[in-house]
Structure formats: C-alpha cells, structure tokens
Amino acid sequence: MAVDRGRIVALDKQRVWHPYTAMDQYRSKVDPLVIVEARGSTLVDADGREYLDANASWWTSTLGHNHPRLVGALREQSEALCHTALAGIAHPKAAELAEALCGVAPAGLEHVFFSDNGSTAVEVGMKLALQYWAQNGRPERTRFAALEGAFHGETLGVTALGGVEVFRAPFASVLLDCARVASPGDPSLSLERAVAELEQALREGADTLAAVVLEPMVQGAAGMRTYDAAYLRRARELCDEHDVFLICDEVFAGYGRSGRMWASEHAGIAPDVLCTAKGFSGGMLPMAATVTTPRIFDGFLGGADRAFYYGHTFCGNPLGAAVALEVLRVFEEEDVLQRVQPKAQRIAAAFASLAELPQVERSRSLGMVGALDLAGDAGYLADAGWRVYEDARRRGAYLRPLGNVVYVTPALTIPDADLDRLLAIVGESVASLGPAR
Numbered sequence: 170m171a172v173d174r175g176r177i178v179a180l181d182k183q184r185v186w187h188p189y190t191a192m193d194q195y196r197s198k199v200d201p202l203v204i205v206e207a208r209g210s211t212l213v214d215a216d217g218r219e220y221l222d223a224n225a226s227w228w229t230s231t232l233g234h235n236h237p238r239l240v241g242a243l244r245e246q247s248e249a250l251c252h253t254a255l256a257g258i259a260h261p262k263a264a265e266l267a268e269a270l271c272g273v274a275p276a277g278l279e280h281v282f283f284s285d286n287g288s289t290a291v292e293v294g295m296k297l298a299l300q301y302w303a304q305n306g307r308p309e310r311t312r313f314a315a316l317e318g319a320f321h322g323e324t325l326g327v328t329a330l331g332g333v334e335v336f337r338a339p340f341a342s343v344l345l346d347c348a349r350v351a352s353p354g355d356p357s358l359s360l361e362r363a364v365a366e367l368e369q370a371l372r373e374g375a376d377t378l379a380a381v382v383l384e385p386m387v388q389g390a391a392g393m394r395t396y397d398a399a400y401l402r403r404a405r406e407l408c409d410e411h412d413v414f415l416i417c418d419e420v421f422a423g424y425g426r427s428g429r430m431w432a433s434e435h436a437g438i439a440p441d442v443l444c445t446a447k448g449f450s451g452g453m454l455p456m457a458a459t460v461t462t463p464r465i466f467d468g469f470l471g472g473a474d475r476a477f478y479y480g481h482t483f484c485g486n487p488l489g490a491a492v493a494l495e496v497l498r499v500f501e502e503e504d505v506l507q508r509v510q511p512k513a514q515r516i517a518a519a520f521a522s523l524a525e526l527p528q529v530e531r532s533r534s535l536g537m538v539g540a541l542d543l544a545g546d547a548g549y550l551a552d553a554g555w556r557v558y559e560d561a562r563r564r565g566a567y568l569r570p571l572g573n574v575v576y577v578t579p580a581l582t583i584p585d586a587d588l589d590r591l592l593a594i595v596g597e598s599v600a601s602l603g604p605a606r
C-alpha cells in the first residue's frame with residue numbers, strides 16, 4: 170500500500186493534536202514515525218522500514234500486533250453484531266467474557282463492570298467505593314489514598330489519584346481530596362519508611378478514606394518503578410484492619426506483564442476492586458473491566474435508588490468482548506504465561522548488565538518489564554531519553570522513554586531472536602550517549 174508520507178505528515182501537523190505532546194516543538198522539530206502496518210513485534214513505516222516495538226504499542230499488544238486469532242475473532246464478530254447497548258440487554262460475548270475473567274481473577278472477585286479504557290476502569294472503582302460507603306453507613310468516607318508517582322489515567326476523577334506532577338498540576342485546584350503517601354518504588358526511600366507512611370495515612374484517615382488505590386508491584390508511568398511484594402501484603406492487611414477498600418489498578422501490570430497473570434499474585438493478595446484494560450483486549454480495541462466482590466455488588470441492591478447509575482455507550486461492546494474473550498483463550502491454549510518465564514529471564518539478565526554502563530544510574534526488571542534510569546538529569550521532561558529514542562530508531566527499534574527512564578515492555582510473545590536484538594539495541598543506544606556527564 171503506497172502512502173504519500175509527506176502529505177500525511179503535513180495533514181497531521183496541521184490538524185492532529187497529539188497526546189502528551191508539546192505541539193510547537195512537535196511541529197517545528199519532530200519527524201514523526203508514520204506507521205502503516207504492524208505484525209507480531211514489528212512496526213512498519215510508510216517507507217517500508219521495520220522497527221521492533223519495544224513497548225508493545227503503549228503497553229497493550231501483549232500477544233503481538235495482529236495476532237491471527239484475535240483478528241479472526243474480530244472479523245467473525247463484526248459479521249454478527251458490532252454494537253448493542255448493555256443497559257438491560259445481554260449478549261453472548263459479554264456474558265462469556267465476564268465468566269472467563271472471573272475464572273482467572275484473584276479469588277473473591279465475582280462481578281464485572283465493563284467500560285472502555287484504563288482511566289474509566291479506575292474511575293468506576295472510585296465511584297463504586299464512594300457510592301458503596303455513602304449508602305452503606307459510612308458517608309464521610311469520600312477520600313482516597315494513592316502513591317507518589319502514581320498514574321491511574323486521565324479523567325478528572327482519576328487525575329486526583331495521580332502523583333506525576335506534569336499530569337496533575339494544571340488541574341490541582343479542582344481535584345478530589347487524596348492522601349498522598351511515599352512510593353515503595355522510590356529508590357531513595359526504604360521499604361519500612363513507605364510502609365510507615367501508609368500505616369499513618371490509614372490510622373489517621375480511616376474514617377474518611379473510601380479506598381487505597383495502587384498499581385501493584387510496578388508503577389508504570391512513574392518510570393517503571395518496581396517494588397517489593399511485602400508492601401502489597403501490608404497494604405492488604407492495613408485495609409482489612411481499617412475496613413477500607415483496596416483497589417488494584419492492573420491496567421498496566423496485569424495480563425502477564427509482571428510475569429504472572431496479575432501483579433497482585435506476587436503478593437498472594439486479592440483486592441476488593443481490580444481494574445484491567447490495555448492487555449485485556451490485546452491492544453486491538455478500547456476495552457476495560459472493573460472486577461469486584463459480592464460485598465460491593467450487594468451494597469448496590471435493595472432498591473432502585475441504590476443502583477449504580479453509571480455507564481458508557483460502548484460498555485462491553487461485542488467487538489471488544491469477542492477479542493478480549495479470545496485473548497484469554499490464547500493465554501490458556503498457547504501457554505503464554507509459561508513461555509514468558511525464559512524471556513523474562515533474558516530481560517532481567519540484560520538489564521542487570523546494562524547497570525554497569527557509565528551512562529546508567531540503576532536498572533530493574535519484573536517479568537516482561539526491563540528499565541534503567543539514565544545518569545544525570547531526571548524527570549518526565551528530561552531529554553537524554555529522547556536522544557536514546559532517536560538512536561534506537563536509526564537502529565530499528567521503537568523505544569519511547571519516560572523522561573530519563575529507558576525501558577522495554579515488549580509483547581509477551583516476542584520471539585527470542587527479536588528480543589535479543591531489541592536488548593542489544595537498548596545497550597548500543599544508551600552507550601551512544603557518550604561519556605556520562
């Protein structure tokens with residue numbers, strides 16, 4: 170398929186307002202990738218050049234791009250039913266998907282509320298918690314607790330939970346009240362200190378807190394900050410002790426990314442509310458779910474005035490549901506989680522040795538996540554990460570950084586040869602920064 174690249178870039182720069190992008194710089198300085206095709210772990214641009222996709226399409230395409238079984242499920246469903254309302258109507262794929270999702274969810278999570286992206290999956294969790302307490306005897310519980318560096322999406326509700334300053338600051342004056350506690354993934358703090366802050370927040374706030382919201386085991390947008398499972402176990406204990414809900418945002422870490430189906434499994438805990446999106450539909454369609462307990466579900470029974478009056482036009486839509494159901498079948502039938510283990514070890518070994526480079530401050534890995542902090546300038550707006558990005562692009566990899574954090578989150582199914590080449594490019598591109606400043 171021939172594409173007039175120049176025309177597309179011109180139209181794009183004239184009309185498209187890009188997410189997370191300073192548009193003046195973008196227009197004057199950026200020569201964007203123009204992607205026209207993708208398969209497996211490979212992106213193809215308008216000139217036919219190929220790039221290894223280091224971040225699995227913004228952390229979504231866990232089974233690789235255009236997995237034939239997902240494409241097949243989408244094609245088949247599109248011929249039968251593309252959309253139906255979910256308010257008062259049932260359809261086979263939503264029902265079967267909800268059953269399959271509860272089958273793999275941590276114990277005790279038995280009811281599924283569908284929405285269409287990660288932000289709304291968490292927003293649903295927040296609203297469930299608020300309304301539950303409001304109508305079940307604790308109406309003063311209207312606050313949340315979340316971590317420094319937290320990222321739970323972009324709606325105004327979840328922005329309140331966010332601890333990444335550039336995303337939060339412009340809206341700070343209108344956000345819900347959130348108790349901010351230290352991140353257990355902050356390398357400058359001890360685990361004890363992070364736990365102590367959470368203990369204090371719960372001790373002092375138990376009467377007003379609706380829920381504690383966490384990204385289990387790894388804070389993605391904060392820069393792939395991993396942390397100890399002991400923190401999650403302690404968070405579960407504290408929430409039980411004070412009878413405050415624990416919401417686990419598994420939008421990024423779930424679906425095998427951490428090496429287990431759910432990151433919460435590393436701690437052997439189950440949250441009261443689990444949020445999933447991204448890998449949920451294998452990166453093919455916007456699709457999300459919030460899974461919860463009978464206790465919370467039952468708290469909305471007993472009269473029409475107690476119902477959850479909330480929904481989205483595309484809630485549980487048949488196309489997304491068909492694909493998400495097929496994703497779970499592929500996970501099971503293709504042994505995805507089993508086969509991830511040796512790949513995760515390759516990532517762990519590569520990032521451990523990258524820590525020896527003079528340009529690297531520290532590195533870490535968890536399952537199919539490998540990350541390193543470049544020495545020197547820090548923060549989301551730092552530019553060394555973008556120089557690594559440019560170099561990797563010339564070498565044939567798409568390696569979008571998070572500030573000074575260079576990371577890989579490839580498809581769980583990336584072939585070993587591609588993974589090794591990707592890891593080699595990471596090393597070469599970091600080394601190309603020259604001597605550390």
Ligand SMILES: *Cc1c(COP(=O)(O)O)cnc(C)c1O
Pocket residue numbers: 286287288289291320321322323384389390418419420421422446447
């Ligand atoms: C990406 C992400 C979200 C938001 O998901 P969207 O689909 O972009 O709205 C929420 N939580 C976490 C942990 C994420 O990584």
